[in-house]
Amino acid sequence: MKLSHLVLWRLSLALIVVLSVWAGLFYMAVMEEVNDEVDDSLEDYSEQLIIRALQGEEMPAANNGSNNQYYLYEVSKEYALSYPQITYRDEMVYITEKKEEEPARVLITIFRASNDRYMELVVYTPTIEKMDLQRAITGWIIFLYVLLLLVILLITMWVYYRNMKPLYRLLGWLDRYRLGHPNEPLDNRTTITEFGRLNEAVTDFAGRNEKLFEQQKQFIGNASHEMQTPLAICRNRIEMLMEDDGLSERQLEELAKTHRTLENLTRMNRSLLLLCKIENGQYMDKYAVCLDEVLKHYLSDYQEVYAYRNIHVEMQVTASFCVEINDSLASVLVTNLLKNAFVHNVDGGLIRIIIDRNVFCICNTGNEPLDGIRIFERFYQGTKKEGSTGLGLALVDSICKTNHLAIRYFYEKEMHCFEISKSFQIPSSSLQ
Missing domain, CATH: 3.30.450 (Beta-Lactamase)
Known part of the structure; x- marks a missing residue:
């Protein structure tokens, strides 16, 4: 109220x-x-x-x-x-x-x-x-x-709104405020002592948050970057050890498990580094990119992987879905959705791709709906899947937000659907 x-x-x-x-x-x-x-x-x-x-x-x-x-x-x-x-x-x-x-x-x-x-x-x-x-x-x-x-009520509300204008200006500024983005300075002059103190507290709090946010981004970026080399060295050494003919079968299995763990850690590190770069605005160059063309380029590579689990792909393309986006991020966006549709699918399942001028939607069969609120959180996984780092959908969400696209998840007719649109829309009945 x-x-x-x-x-x-x-x-x-x-x-x-x-x-x-x-x-x-x-x-x-x-x-x-x-x-x-x-x-x-x-x-x-x-x-x-x-x-x-x-x-x-x-x-x-x-x-x-x-x-x-x-x-x-x-x-x-x-x-x-x-x-x-x-x-x-x-x-x-x-x-x-x-x-x-x-x-x-x-x-x-x-x-x-x-x-x-x-x-x-x-x-x-x-x-x-x-x-x-x-x-x-x-x-x-x-x-x-x-x-x-x-x-009395009219006079009271007139006095109330007149005296509460500084609060409404402050609330409007907070609504427009975005952490990590350029924000206009707070211009909220007032002669009311309490509102003046509130303005000072809010600006100080925002400044501390910006500083902590920058430090956090810098730490994640530096840590992810510095971890790349040690991880590559460890993988290479394990691969060299696995080539040794004197190892027993049990030792080879343990080395293979360790190698897979390092592979997952390397992919996770790359994803974290990519997230940090996206949030730092390092992908500013944008071009007109049609996601359906990017999809066609990568889909042929994924078809062989899909065939391994007897996953069938259906496509419904009525028009090109073109947006202003960095081409590298467009590739990451499409490949992460394709990979997600494979990792979280069932054997003998279906991947349905629906594309028109305003919607780019990839659906895959699934047994039960996921948590629509937490699905885009980092490291959140409804059910642990091998080969999943828990960062793919977080990357998709970050790329969409950076490029003013809307991404939403819905579960319909036993299919998980991830729909990208140029504006927020009511969930469509794409699967009818």
């Missing part, structure tokens, strides 16, 4: 809670104020009625045409002593003049008259429709709430 979306979500939840509590308190405050004003009016009216009753004056008509109405009657002493002297409540009362029930505020008070009599006075006055008021307040609160929420 984006930080902006998370901020909006949490801010919205907080505002919903705060504004909901505020709406409840606002409604309670309005009703308290309304009731207080009505209660004051009822108290004044009840005092006038009590004074007239105590002085023996004639009481006004119970229904005198005004909003205020009353009932006065005698109660027992026990009743008077068991109830509070004054209470307020809301009731629905019948208005004779309107011939309907309306909400009213009621005051009930008990006072002591002459001759130890106790009188109960009930005074009520029509009040506002609280449900109508509640609906009106709720409607306006919702309207104001939505308006206020939108305004």
Whole structure:
């Protein structure tokens, strides 16, 4: 989830809670104020009625045409002593003049008259429709709430994006940053202290990575280069020993195993040295090369090897697949794919080659799919195969990346497929 979306979500939840509590308190405050004003009016009216009753004056008509109405009657002493002297409540009362029930505020008070009599006075006055008021307040609160929420969120996001611009510039620079390639300097001026420190930390970290990367490439290149001569000397000495007629059969077998191990080590060393040269940009000369022509040149050599395991080759060429690439790297690219299709094939299997203007695809039969995420990692092998160094597909991947080609693996109809394209595409159903 984006930080902006998370901020909006949490801010919205907080505002919903705060504004909901505020709406409840606002409604309670309005009703308290309304009731207080009505209660004051009822108290004044009840005092006038009590004074007239105590002085023996004639009481006004119970229904005198005004909003205020009353009932006065005698109660027992026990009743008077068991109830509070004054209470307020809301009731629905019948208005004779309107011939309907309306909400009213009621005051009930008990006072002591002459001759130890106790009188109960009930005074009520029509009040506002609280449900109508509640609906009106709720409607306006919702309207104001939505308006206020939108305004707050818009202002917050405007302030957020304005203040977070340095972070987005830094993220954009990191997205464009490529280790080992020329990168534009970070231009991210800001007056925010935290972002300034973050810019310094990122640039320092990138500088250290570049230095370590260069040291690593130099070490691999130098080590691979320096190992070539000792490996060649060891192979030559073993070959000379194998020519000795005095060796036993067991000794010859051990020497042959050692020779094969040195051969694998030599091939691995050459692959590592080639990888280092590719990453160092030592193959800058590029020409228009058609990979189908390169394939035809090497395929005849591989046909004899394929025939040894009864592997059949099918080709579907509808157009030439031509790219701008170093011719040496083009040869390495094609031969590694051909070798991979042989080493990881099954006896009596099939190699299918599909070529058109935008796709160069080599497929071989296989029993189960490989790990599509790790297949191009160095030294990764799904199942160990004799003669495989684990660097062939890593070389293919490095060559494709260097020359802006897309390489992807997919498993379809019991066939491993490696497809090279000039742009990233959805996996095609080439095997249909």
